[in-house]
Amino acid sequence: MSLFASINLICTQAIVGDIPLKRILVAPTRRWEVILSKTIAYSALAFFQSLFSLFLVEFLFEASFIGVFLDIFLAVFTIEFSGVCLGILFSTISQSRLQAAQLFLFYFILALMIQMKIRFSFLLPLLPIEQGMDLIISIAYRGQSIFQNIDKMFNIFFVSFVCLGISLYWFQYKRREL
Secondary structure: OOHHHHHHHHHHHOOOOOHHHHHOOOOOOOOHHHHHHHHHHHHHHHHHHHHHHHHHHHHHHOOHHHHHOHHHHHHHHHHHHHHHHHHHHHHHHOOOOOHHHHHHHHHHHHHHHHHHHOOOOOOOHOOHHHHHHHHHHHHHHHOOOHHHHHHHHHHHHHHHHHHHHHHHHHHHOOOOOO
């Protein structure tokens, strides 16, 4: 949950906080290339954050996992990728850095309330935090493989790509003031 929140908060500043972006958009760069390049760059950051965190947990703190390290890493990276896509969406639809940070906070508190207290069954498959926690518990502590939890992976990727698609659309057609 903390990895998701940290990468999500970092990515909320990806578009709205990028001052040189105005000069980039004057160059012969397509707007969708900006969104995809930001997604790839922040996904690389999420990749190393996932890897480093898992190495710390497994080797420094000597946590014992039942699941395979690669499966656990793929699950954690999938969760962080959803945080990247959601953060870029927040950054794309925001008018200021403060608004992007407030969107993150509003989403995160609302998602935690739905996940822990309210438990709307129709919303739980759409929450990357809920699906990610189920995925990590199933793989790391129950010893299941990534293929046994493909439905949870699909739900996380579905939400991620919907957020990415909305970001692409919004930035391409609605953000003319940059």
